[in-house]
Amino acid sequence: MNVAQLRLNNEQYHWVNHWLERWGAWVYSGRLEKPQSSIIAHYMAKVNPQESPTRLMCNDDDGLLISRVVDTVMRVDIKAFKIVLSYYVQCTxxxxxxxxxxxxxxxxxxxxxxxxxxxxxxxxxxxxxxxxILEAAVWLLYQPLQKAFDSRKPVAKIHKTA
Incomplete structure (x- = not known):
């Protein structure tokens, strides 16, 4: 496998970066429940979230889904995990x-x-x-995130009866 195969194309990079940026804002806002994601919760316990969100954020369902994927994939390399959190959650x-x-x-x-x-x-x-490290982390997260979004069951819509 050569290095070019380990790079995302522009479309793939923008897709995963879009979700990671919104997920980072969601985690930073304090919406992540502590029992849901132990590694991220421990890291974020040291950070005081902003009062009002200024960045675009994903919804709670997407945030929890992305958190599960990030926890699972990045658990292998704690240093890379902390770099991803610093970059996407704290906007460092x-x-x-x-x-x-x-x-x-x-x-x-x-x-x-x-x-x-x-x-x-x-x-x-x-x-x-x-x-x-950031490029490798995004590459590692792309396919599991895409699979997680694709395999998620759609939420049934509530129809108004009037």
Whole structure:
């Protein structure tokens, strides 16, 4: 499998990004019930939601569905999960996430022109890693989200009898 197969096309990216942005606003608003999603609830317990939502938000049914998918898929990599939450829920910029990531980074073995050395990654390296992690996370979430939306049973509409 080559790298091009691991990238979403524009239409796929915009579809999943659309839902993740609305889900992020929904989680940030405090509408997520704590027992429904343990990992997200623990993370969001540290954040004070805004009084009035200023971002477009999904409805509760969509929010709970997306939360279940995000919990299931992102449970594998907690660091990536926290980056996704920072980006989509708290609207933290990629640069700000990379800055925090750089500040907390410990020296590690890195390939360079002088060979392998143990050193702290540069800010540019941290930015590239954050971009790669977010791109991979969105790619990982696309298909499970699409399946979840497609397999969801439609809610029966209530007809008025007048």
């Amino acid at each position: 910029s990629r640069r700000a996430i990379a800055n925090y990531y750089h500040h907390c980074a410990s020296p590690r073995k890195m390939n360079g022109r002088g060979g392998d050395r143990v050193k702290k990654p540069s800010f540019g390296t941290c930015r590239n890693e954050i971009d790669a």
